[in-house]
Amino acid sequence: MPQEIVELHGHLIDSLILPRVLDLIMNFKASYQIQQMQVGIRQQDPSHARILIAHEDSKTLETLLHAVARHGAEPVERKEAHVRSAVRPGAFPPNFYVTTNLDTEIYLRGRWVRVKNPEMDSGIRVTHARRQAETVKMVNVRKGDRLVVGGDGVRVIPLEGRLRPDDFQFMTRGVSTEKPKGALIASLARWMKRERRARRPILWVCGPALVHTGAGPFLEKMVRAGYVQILFAGNGLAAHDIESALLGTSLGVSLREGTLTSGGHENHLRAINTIRLAGGIRNAVAKGILRSGVMFACVRHGVDFVLTGSIRDDGPLPEVITEMREAQAEMRRRCRSVGLAIMIATALHSAATGNMLPARTRVFCADIQPGALTKLMDRGTTQTAGIVIDVQPFLRELLAELRIA
Amino acid sequence: MSHPTILMCRPTFYGVNYEINPWMHIRRQPNRPLALRQWKSLRRALQEEVGATVHLCRARPHVPDMTFTANAGLVDGRLFIPSRFRYAQRAGEEPHFINWFRTHGFRIVPLPDPLRFEGAGDALFVGRTLIAGYYFRSDFQTHEAVGRALNVRVCSVALVNEYFYHLDTCFAPLGSDSAIYYPPAFDLYGRRLLKETVGDLLSVSDQEAYQFACNAVIIGKKAIIPKPCVRLSRDLRRRGYAILPLDLSEFMKAGGSAKCLTLRLE
Numbered sequence: 001m002p003q004e005i006v007e008l009h010g011h012l013i014d015s016l017i018l019p020r021v022l023d024l025i026m027n028f029k030a031s032y033q034i035q036q037m038q039v040g041i042r043q044q045d046p047s048h049a050r051i052l053i054a055h056e057d058s059k060t061l062e063t064l065l066h067a068v069a070r071h072g073a074e075p076v077e078r079k080e081a082h083v084r085s086a087v088r089p090g091a092f093p094p095n096f097y098v099t100t101n102l103d104t105e106i107y108l109r110g111r112w113v114r115v116k117n118p119e120m121d122s123g124i125r126v127t128h129a130r131r132q133a134e135t136v137k138m139v140n141v142r143k144g145d146r147l148v149v150g151g152d153g154v155r156v157i158p159l160e161g162r163l164r165p166d167d168f169q170f171m172t173r174g175v176s177t178e179k180p181k182g183a184l185i186a187s188l189a190r191w192m193k194r195e196r197r198a199r200r201p202i203l204w205v206c207g208p209a210l211v212h213t214g215a216g217p218f219l220e221k222m223v224r225a226g227y228v229q230i231l232f233a234g235n236g237l238a239a240h241d242i243e244s245a246l247l248g249t250s251l252g253v254s255l256r257e258g259t260l261t262s263g264g265h266e267n268h269l270r271a272i273n274t275i276r277l278a279g280g281i282r283n284a285v286a287k288g289i290l291r292s293g294v295m296f297a298c299v300r301h302g303v304d305f306v307l308t309g310s311i312r313d314d315g316p317l318p319e320v321i322t323e324m325r326e327a328q329a330e331m332r333r334r335c336r337s338v339g340l341a342i343m344i345a346t347a348l349h350s351a352a353t354g355n356m357l358p359a360r361t362r363v364f365c366a367d368i369q370p371g372a373l374t375k376l377m378d379r380g381t382t383q384t385a386g387i388v389i390d391v392q393p394f395l396r397e398l399l400a401e402l403r404i405a
Numbered sequence: 406m407s408h409p410t411i412l413m414c415r416p417t418f419y420g421v422n423y424e425i426n427p428w429m430h431i432r433r434q435p436n437r438p439l440a441l442r443q444w445k446s447l448r449r450a451l452q453e454e455v456g457a458t459v460h461l462c463r464a465r466p467h468v469p470d471m472t473f474t475a476n477a478g479l480v481d482g483r484l485f486i487p488s489r490f491r492y493a494q495r496a497g498e499e500p501h502f503i504n505w506f507r508t509h510g511f512r513i514v515p516l517p518d519p520l521r522f523e524g525a526g527d528a529l530f531v532g533r534t535l536i537a538g539y540y541f542r543s544d545f546q547t548h549e550a551v552g553r554a555l556n557v558r559v560c561s562v563a564l565v566n567e568y569f570y571h572l573d574t575c576f577a578p579l580g581s582d583s584a585i586y587y588p589p590a591f592d593l594y595g596r597r598l599l600k601e602t603v604g605d606l607l608s609v610s611d612q613e614a615y616q617f618a619c620n621a622v623i624i625g626k627k628a629i630i631p632k633p634c635v636r637l638s639r640d641l642r643r644r645g646y647a648i649l650p651l652d653l654s655e656f657m658k659a660g661g662s663a664k665c666l667t668l669r670l671e
Contacts, residue, residue, distance in 0.1 A: 009546075010545065010546070010548055010549045010559075010561065011548070011552070011558070011560065011561060014558070014560055014598075015548075015559075015562070015594075016594040016597060017545070017558050017561060017594075019594060020563065020592070020594045026642050046549045046552070069544055070539075070540055070545070070563075071563060072541075072544075072545035072561075073545075095502055100510060111519065198430055198591055215551070260636035274503050317523070331620060
């Protein structure tokens with residue numbers, strides 16, 4: 001079983017450090033054994049303890065070790081992280097260390113170094129003469145890159161607990177169709193206002209259902225009100241939004257009447273083609289061809305949007321990135337600065353984005369299928385909240401909470 | 406009681422240039438002329454009402470938080486333990502403070518690298534016991550070294566609320582065996598330890614805690630308290646303190662108030 005021996009030195013008895021550390025160990029459900037205990041004689045004299053800590057899951061042990069280190073319990077043997085060179089591009093060495101989305105530190109050349117760009121399911125690349133570290137995806141490994149292998153010298157930093165009553169924590173307790181939706185949406189609105197006041201970008205990940213259900217105008221209002229800085233979507237959302245702007249339908253269904261229009265099934269192709277003729281969405285807006293809708297508002301309000309392709313796309317629209325690695329890189333780059341991500345009505349796109357976000361990014365997910373939410377909330381952090389709801393009433397109510405007319 | 410002597414530093418270059426605590430927002434800049442007026446009112450209150458001598462350490466560019474002299478280090482008699490800041494943004498202050506204390510005849514007692522310690526912002530004497538906070542800024546491991554250097558008993562308390570990231574934002578000694586504090590800023594063990602160590606503890610309300618009630622400057626029976634903290638003012642008045650309310654709003658924008666702007670030398 002993975003284990004580590006830690007040393008505690010100081011006014012352990014007086015300062016109740018020892019019970020605090022033991023409490024932490026027990027909270028993590030690890031087992032411990034006090035190997036040595038020397039109590040100081042005079043009041044000024046420090047005490048000394050040596051504790052063996054063990055946990056069957058090495059990642060949990062790593063997190064616990066970091067937690068107790070903050071209270072003074074340092075490993076007796078500070079092992080350096082092991083590093084091996086990649087023998088070929090695009091592949092890790094065997095036994096490569098796999099990251100979580102939590103902040104991670106590795107012990108390099110006598111000090112703990114924070115791994116830059118935390119992202120799950122990545123390796124750790126060591127650079128600058130073993131003084132810096134960053135995450136790296138398998139496909140981006142270059143021949144000769146120095147990569148962390150094994151588990152020695154790595155520790156994971158738990159999310160800091162916030163003691164002040166935190167709306168987000170209240171929202172993240174489990175997925176259920178029976179949660180008070182009004183309260184959840186009100187909390188989200190408060191978070192959005194907070195992020196906007198602090199001028200931190202809000203990321204939206206949206207699926208085409210948003211347009212089909214007639215919620216496009218709501219997202220447009222959100223863009224105009226300054227609550228959307230980054231948008232991840234696919235060809236579907238953009239194409240049907242443009243279809244609705246140019247022809248009043250989505251997938252051929254009139255958004256006003258709700259009925260399938262004659263010849264309507266061709267409309268999205270005509271919309272895509274119009275944009276392709278114009279040379280792209282931005283050109284279409286500049287030329288006055290596209291004059292309304294979500295994509296129009298995004299261009300007008302400087303929303304940074306990334307459209308990624310899928311195997312079933314028609315067209316696609318010129319701005320859609322069809323090379324997957326390039327699409328991932330574009331999304332990944334934007335994920336680093338985000339404080340709040342709102343994911344609506346797209347199970348796959350949400351999962352892809354969720355995998356790129358560091359653990360400390362708060363994620364709010366709204367989907368009509370509980371399954372989509374569970375998948376996302378199983379990211380393994382406390383920072384993901386979910387609501388099972390139809391996208392159209394969700395956005396309508398969110399706008400009302402934000403007092404956007 | 407010896408004549409109080411205090412070190413301050415003019416907020417000439419003060420501003421919120423980075424965000425290293427939850428109070429700081431680059432988009433919410435302090436009003437510089439107002440900050441200077443508020444700082445001067447603090448200095449005046451110390452000199453004229455409390456009768457303290459105020460020494461100044463020269464402000465330097467590129468270290469806007471140097472005005473918060475409480476973090477220069479820890480002073481005891483003629484010993485000075487310099488701070489070693491957790492955040493690189495404040496590390497530039499260290500040589501200036503060390504220089505000031507050296508040229509003013511203090512003996513410099515450095516702590517071992519790479520341990521972090523943020524001075525009188527995180528360690529406060531109640532009688533001859535040093536209450537030392539840790540977690541957000543100072544490392545727990547420094548407490549033993551500090552205790553040995555000053556030959557005092559150190560009681561370590563973990564800080565658990567990032568808004569109260571320095572001990573002096575949630576704890577202030579009143580006398581040799583009494584103090585004011587904000588219980589939710591500490592964990593179960595910290596609260597128990599404080600109750601066992603300090604004979605008389607007065608807690609402040611949630612509302613006033615977030616207005617830096619515990620960042621009061623208390624010298625003898627005079628208390629300089631952030632203006633909105635009326636309940637604390639009333640409680641201390643009942644205990645015979647003369648209250649000097651001051652508005653230090655511009656310094657709250659960096660996460661500090663009266664106490665943070667001062668360092669007791671004697």
